[in-house]
Every structure is written in structure tokens, then in C-alpha cells.
Amino acid sequence: DIQMTQSPSSLSASVGDRVTITCRASQGLSTYVAWYQQRPGKVPKLLIYSASTLQSGVPSRFSGSGSGTEFTLTISSLQPEDVATYYCQKYFDVPLTFGGGTKVEIK
Amino acid sequence: QVQLMQSGAEVKKPGASVKVSCKASGYTFRSYGINWVRQAPGQGLEWMGWISTYNNNTKSAAKFQGRLTMTTDTSTSTAYMDLGSLISDDTAVYYCARSRVTFLSSSFGGFDVWGQGTMVTVST
Numbered sequence: 001d002i003q004m005t006q007s008p009s010s011l012s013a014s015v016g017d018r019v020t021i022t023c024r025a026s027q028g029l030s031t032y033v034a035w036y037q038q039r040p041g042k043v044p045k046l047l048i049y050s051a052s053t054l055q056s057g058v059p060s061r062f063s064g065s066g067s068g069t070e071f072t073l074t075i076s077s078l079q080p081e082d083v084a085t086y087y088c089q090k091y092f093d094v095p096l097t098f099g100g101g102t103k104v105e106i107k
Numbered sequence: 108q109v110q111l112m113q114s115g116a117e118v119k120k121p122g123a124s125v126k127v128s129c130k131a132s133g134y135t136f137r138s139y140g141i142n143w144v145r146q147a148p149g150q151g152l153e154w155m156g157w158i159s160t161y162n163n164n165t166k167s168a169a170k171f172q173g174r175l176t177m178t179t180d181t182s183t184s185t186a187y188m189d190l191g192s193l194i195s196d197d198t199a200v201y202y203c204a205r206s207r208v209t210f211l212s213s214s215f216g217g218f219d220v221w222g223q224g225t226m227v228t229v230s231t
Contacts, residue, residue, distance in 0.1 A: 044221055095169070
């Protein structure tokens with residue numbers, strides 16, 4: 001099975017900072033990768049699919065890039081409401097594996 | 108609006124089974140597959156399986172094969188997840204989530220609509 005490895009596992013940044021989260025796949029995935037945000041105590045929310053397409057209603061400070069085995073989620077200007085755990089996921093074929101998550105906190 | 112509404116919390120003894128329901132509304136149920144994802148306390152997301160609401164085809168993670176059963180009732184737009192032979196490690200919040208793409212797609216598309224989650228506690 002293809003493994004999804006996220007880094008870092010946690011980070012602390014200041015409001016307004018640019019934040020980058022990386023997800024590496026053990027085999028090539030083309031662009032069949034999604035990113036989710038899960039705020040504390042809440043349901044996961046789809047942010048990005050096809051590696052770089054913003055889901056409707058998601059703020060434009062979120063962006064995704066990458067293809068093959070390396071993918072990134074970037075928050076261009078961190079806001080207090082972005083405190084959450086972020087997960088990548090592969091979705092072309094099963095198993096539809098999630099990364100281990102990256103917890104983002106405000107410094 | 109498009110939503111998935113799940114059944115309430117469950118407490119089960121080890122060795123028992125649990126059945127969680129997920130009722131869809133606001134869209135054509137048979138057009139989008141349903142996935143089941145769980146999250147143990149303080150842990151990450153774990154994909155369990157997928158069911159096609161179009162033809163009831165299923166796919167599941169290897170670790171659940173043999174004790175995970177997924178079904179649908181198209182007359183009520185409801186999906187069901189039945190997990191048997193429960194152990195304490197199955198204690199988790201269980202989510203249903205809709206695949207973003209229709210049954211015509213060759214991929215599973217990511218999950219764009221999620222249920223509110225169902226807490227399942229396995230304890231003696």
C-alpha cells in the first residue's frame with residue numbers, strides 16, 4: 001500500500017505568517033491528493049482536491065501544489081481560525097490513506 | 108442543503124457488533140459513493156471502506172475485511188456501517204463521508220460532505 005507521510009507533525013506560527021505543510025507519498029499519485037482541515041472538536045472539512053483545486057467556499061489564503069510524490073499545503077497568512085489539524089489523503093485507488101496529520105497552533 | 112445525518116452514540120461490549128446509519132439529504136443519493144472513516148481519541152483519520160450507492164459495490168481497508176459490512180437503503184437514502192467482533196481499540200468516532208465525484212468517475216475524488224460523527228465506545 002502507498003504510505004502518506006506528513007511533515008511537520010506540529011508547528012507553531014504567528015498570525016500573518018506563511019505556513020507550509022508537506023505530504024510525501026511512497027509512490028507516484030499524479031495529482032490525486034486532497035487536503036482537509038479539522039478544527040478542534042469538529043468534523044473534517046475538504047480544503048483542496050486534485051492537489052491544487054480549492055474547494056468552493058474555502059478562503060483563498062489556502063493553496064495546494066505538487067504532483068507525483070510530493071505535495072504541499074500553504075496558508076499564505078495564518079489566521080486565528082486556522083488553528084486545526086490538517087490531513088492529506090490519496091484518493092485514486094484504495095486504500096484511501098490519510099497522512100498522519102499536522103497540528104497548527106498560534107504562537 | 109446537502110447533508111449526512113448519523114445515528115447516535117453507542118456503547119458496546121467486546122465481541123459485540125455495532126451498526127451506524129448515515130442518512131443523506133439534499134442530493135441524489137445514488138450518484139455519489141459513501142465512505143466510512145474513523146478517528147480514535149486523540150488520533151488521526153483512518154479510512155475504513157467505501158460503498159457505491161449506485162450498484163452496492165464495496166471496497167474496504169485490509170484490516171477490516173471480514174468484520175466490516177457496508178450496505179445502503181436507496182428507498183430512504185441511508186447508508187449503514189456494521190462492524191463486528193468489537194475490541195477496545197475500536198473505540199472511536201465513526202464518520203460517513205460522501206465521495207466528491209459521481210459513480211462515473213474513475214477515482215474516489217476526496218470527501219466533500221461529512222456526517223457529524225458517531226461515538227462508539229467499546230467497554231466491559
